[in-house]
Amino acid sequence: MGSKPLTADRKRQKLTPAQYASIARSDQFRKLIRAKKTFLIPFTIFFLCFYFALPILTSYTNILNHPFYGSITWAWIFAFLQFVMTWALCMIYYKKAAKFDKISDQIIAEKVR
Amino acid sequence: MDTAAFIMFLAIVALTLVITYWASKKNKSASEFYTAGGGLTGWQNGMAIAGDYMSAASFLGIAGSIALAGFDGFFYSIGFLVAYLVVLFLVAEPLRNLGKYTFADMIAVRFKAAKIRGFAAFNTMVISIFYMIAQLVGAGALIKLLLGIDFATSVIIVGILMTVYVTFGGMHATSWVQIIKAVLLMGGTLLISILVLHKFNWSVIGMFDQVKEATPLQEKFLNPGVRYKDGLDTLSLTMGLVLGTAGLPHILIRFFTVRNAKIARSSVVYATWIIGLFYVMTIFLGFGAAAFVGNGDITAADQAGNMAAPLLAQALGGNMLFAFVSAVAFATILAVVAGLVLTAAAAFSHDFYNQILRKGKATEKQQVNMARCASIGISVISIILALFAQNLNVAFLVSLAFAVAASANLPVILYTIFWRRFNTNGAIWAMVVGLIASVGLVIVSPNVFHPEAGKAIFVGQPWFPLTTPGIVSIPLGFIAGFIGTMLSRKKGKADHQVEFDEILVRSNTGMGNTVM
Numbered sequence: 001m002g003s004k005p006l007t008a009d010r011k012r013q014k015l016t017p018a019q020y021a022s023i024a025r026s027d028q029f030r031k032l033i034r035a036k037k038t039f040l041i042p043f044t045i046f047f048l049c050f051y052f053a054l055p056i057l058t059s060y061t062n063i064l065n066h067p068f069y070g071s072i073t074w075a076w077i078f079a080f081l082q083f084v085m086t087w088a089l090c091m092i093y094y095k096k097a098a099k100f101d102k103i104s105d106q107i108i109a110e111k112v113r
Numbered sequence: 114m115d116t117a118a119f120i121m122f123l124a125i126v127a128l129t130l131v132i133t134y135w136a137s138k139k140n141k142s143a144s145e146f147y148t149a150g151g152g153l154t155g156w157q158n159g160m161a162i163a164g165d166y167m168s169a170a171s172f173l174g175i176a177g178s179i180a181l182a183g184f185d186g187f188f189y190s191i192g193f194l195v196a197y198l199v200v201l202f203l204v205a206e207p208l209r210n211l212g213k214y215t216f217a218d219m220i221a222v223r224f225k226a227a228k229i230r231g232f233a234a235f236n237t238m239v240i241s242i243f244y245m246i247a248q249l250v251g252a253g254a255l256i257k258l259l260l261g262i263d264f265a266t267s268v269i270i271v272g273i274l275m276t277v278y279v280t281f282g283g284m285h286a287t288s289w290v291q292i293i294k295a296v297l298l299m300g301g302t303l304l305i306s307i308l309v310l311h312k313f314n315w316s317v318i319g320m321f322d323q324v325k326e327a328t329p330l331q332e333k334f335l336n337p338g339v340r341y342k343d344g345l346d347t348l349s350l351t352m353g354l355v356l357g358t359a360g361l362p363h364i365l366i367r368f369f370t371v372r373n374a375k376i377a378r379s380s381v382v383y384a385t386w387i388i389g390l391f392y393v394m395t396i397f398l399g400f401g402a403a404a405f406v407g408n409g410d411i412t413a414a415d416q417a418g419n420m421a422a423p424l425l426a427q428a429l430g431g432n433m434l435f436a437f438v439s440a441v442a443f444a445t446i447l448a449v450v451a452g453l454v455l456t457a458a459a460a461f462s463h464d465f466y467n468q469i470l471r472k473g474k475a476t477e478k479q480q481v482n483m484a485r486c487a488s489i490g491i492s493v494i495s496i497i498l499a500l501f502a503q504n505l506n507v508a509f510l511v512s513l514a515f516a517v518a519a520s521a522n523l524p525v526i527l528y529t530i531f532w533r534r535f536n537t538n539g540a541i542w543a544m545v546v547g548l549i550a551s552v553g554l555v556i557v558s559p560n561v562f563h564p565e566a567g568k569a570i571f572v573g574q575p576w577f578p579l580t581t582p583g584i585v586s587i588p589l590g591f592i593a594g595f596i597g598t599m600l601s602r603k604k605g606k607a608d609h610q611v612e613f614d615e616i617l618v619r620s621n622t623g624m625g626n627t628v629m
Contacts (some may be wrong), residue, residue: 017612023624024614032621039404040202048355049196055188055351058337059344067338073335075184082191083389089198090385097378104622112519 023107027062032103043089050085054078117432118259121440129290129447133278136285138327142466143480146283147214147459148369157292162292162367165452166193166358166384167298167391169251169445171616175392176416177424179399180411183334186399192354197385199359201378207530207620209368209377215456216365216522217464218351218421223529223616224537227469230545234464236521237362239548240458240514241395242495244363245316245450247510249499251419252446255505258420259439264503272496275450277349277590279488283481284370285452294441294448297402299391300439305422306394308429309401320400327404334403344521346579350512353453353583357515360522363456374623401425417506454495458487505570509560512581521547524594533613535598547590554582 015023023029057064057078064075119339153161171193178186212219217233248270256267278286313320321335328334341347358364362553368377402411402421405428414420426438462484467475502510524543528535555561557576563569579585620627 015292015615017615018623020615020618021612023618029618029621033617036621044198045201047195047198051191051355052351054191055347056344057340058184059341059347069336070318071325071559072318073184075337076321076335079184079187079191080393082195083393086198086385087389090201090382093201094378094382101375107622108624 015037026107026108028103028107032100032107034102035103043093045088047085051082054082115260115432115436115439117260117436118439122260122443125440125444125447128293128596129274129278129286129444132289132293133282133286136282136289139285140281140283142477142479143214143484145461146481146484147366147455149288149400151283151370151372153288153376153380154369155371155379157288158367158371158376158380159387161288161291161370161584162296162380163385163387163391164293164295164298164448165363165367166388166449167295167445168248168449168511169255169442170247170507171256171391171395172298172302172445173251173397173419173422173442174417174507175395176398176402177411177415177421178340179395180402180406180421181408181418182467183328183330183399184337184402186337187396188341188351188394189313189354192351193358194385194389194392196355196358196386197381199356200364201381201385201441203530204365204526205377205381206374207366208526209371209374210371210620210623210626211530211616213626214366214369214463215459216362216526217460217468220525220529220540221468222619223611223613224540226612229537229540230468231466231524232541233522234460236517236544236548237460237464238491240360240517240522241362241453241460241553242491242498243510243517244361244367244514245453245491245495246499246502246505247514248450248453249495249506250502250505250510251507252443252450253499253503254415255419255442255446258415259423259442265500267531268496268499271384271446271450272492272499275448276489276492278447278451279435279454280485283484284455287448287455288370289436290444290451293447294444295387295442296345297441299387301426301438302391302394302398304434304440305401305426305429306397309397309405309425312401312405312429320397320404324400324404327407329408331423334479343579345584346581349482349579349581349584352511352587353516353519353581356519356523356583356587360518360526361514362460362518363452365453366456366459375536398422398425401429405429413613454488454491456622457491461487461491485579506560509580513551513555514574514582516581516586517548517551519583520551520590523587525603528594528598529618530600533617534602535613536601538601539594539596539598543590543594544629547586550586550589551582554579554586558582 068074068077098104144150175189208219211222217230220233221230252271253264253268256262257264333339371377402425406424411418423438427435429586465482466483521544525540554577559575559580561570562573562575566572
């Protein structure tokens with residue numbers, strides 16, 4: 001998970017508000033924001049629902065009290081799935097973010113000279 | 114006093130002081146002091162985040178809660194972990210891209226008014242000090258139990274150590290104390306988990322069967338509902354846990370110790386794996402303690418169950434393992450309080466002193482000196498408050514810090530990054546209402562007013578029925594930010610506000626950040 005400081009020096013430059021505005025309106029930047037939104041909004045809604053489903057189900061129903069295998073109940077399985085979900089989304093985001101980085105590097109390379 | 118435990122405590126103290134001595138030579142500039150020059154690798158910072166986050170409340174408190182209450186004790190573990198998705202998806206990278214040393218820096222990039230930075234720094238100090246009082250009270254009680262040193266002396270010892278680390282070693286020492294603590298904590302927990310599994314003949318299914326027989330709760334131990342009977346209260350707690358982490362200033366400051374947003378991201382990924390593995394292992398600690406120490410002995414040592422993990426170590430590996438686990442718990446406390454002192458000191462010296470009072474013109478030397486003085490001041494205040502708070506419930510103080518972080522910090526962070534219309538007025542409303550709502554609701558909650566004498570600070574009927582304020586105060590923080598923004602829209606951007614386009618570009622690409 002290393003990282004190269006490819007555009008470090010260029011990034012350091014201060015831009016004017018007008019330059020920022022023109023980058024914000026550029027196609028590349030819009031593509032970046034769109035790609036991020038398409039990923040982040042549904043995944044954030046999903047993990048919040050998945051997370052709050054556990055306390056809601058344990059507080060207002062008994063369905064998780066049924067045995068899954070031996071003495072292990074569904075509540076423990078659902079709880080463990082929260083961990084699996086967190087790790088999985090973590091890695092999916094990590095993969096996805098590499099693509100965001102590519103677009104963002106292009107924007108920096110094009111717009112900051 | 115146990116000799117082996119005493120020697121291991123001394124070894125931890127010696128090791129951390131050596132690190133501090135080594136680090137003290139590096140703290141020439143403000144950037145070195147606050148963020149270790151931004152030079153940590155993803156792996157190092159991931160370990161440091163884990164070391165900063167996994168407090169004694171996690172290690173001792175959750176192990177004890179699971180041992181005594183079964184499934185309900187595990188709720189904290191889940192919330193503490195899933196919270197990292199909020200951090201990873203929404204907060205870590207924009208924060209790194211916009212900020213420099215503190216959480217207030219990030220808000221101040223968009224809103225130039227001094228009062229905005231002032232409120233953000235004030236909230237940082239309030240949250241960090243609440244959290245620190247909880248850690249210090251826990252530390253005092255723990256050392257008293259482990260070594261037989263009285264509460265006040267224990268708190269003062271921990272207080273002096275944390276002051277020394279931060280004052281002399283700054284972020285370099287703090288980070289490395291946290292990294293070493295993370296290694297020790299993971300190692301100790303893994304060792305106990307393996308021993309527990311061995312005792313259960315390597316069968317997780319057998320473990321569930323045996324624990325059910327061993328606890329007085331029987332069936333109920335494996336089902337939810339032993340501790341959290343009120344649905345709203347449970348939701349309020351879980352909401353505070355999952356949203357609070359992304360607003361905790363001592364976690365946020367850890368994203369400035371790496372060079373850029375990419376490394377901030379990879380450090381959260383490492384931290385999420387480490388923290389997740391740790392919280393999975395809390396099951397083995399709790400189940401092991403329930404089966405091999407037993408309910409009676411756990412509550413006899415400490416009513417709240419905080420001694421479950423050390424007692425389990427003693428049952429499994431005798432005095433040596435007991436001493437080791439106790440020393441690990443001690444290291445855990447030291448690493449967390451050091452991070453808190455540094456965070457609160459940075460809010461004072463960077464935000465109040467340098468940015469507001471000196472308009473950003475203080476020299477590097479003046480900044481570092483002020484940061485050192487602030488560290489000492491913050492430590493002294495926290496130690497004094499902790500001495501008075503001896504009888505307060507530690508878990509309640511921690512949940513309060515999480516609730517304030519989620520209510521007062523998270524709304525302003527998310528609005529600043531994502532909402533184009535958000536303005537200065539909205540930011541102030543969000544921070545002030547979030548803080549007052551969360552602290553105020555706790556003051557009128559059953560934690561402070563309880564009909565039975567001895568259950569809370571005052572005897573009386575609580576006005577607010579829930580033990581944690583999150584479910585009311587977090588939405589209030591968001592609503593206040595919205596209303597505050599809408600009420601002042603006509604004034605336009607008269608009040609020193611940067612165009613949202615700039616924030617959007619900078620937070621998403623890292624352009625224009627002065628610290629690389």
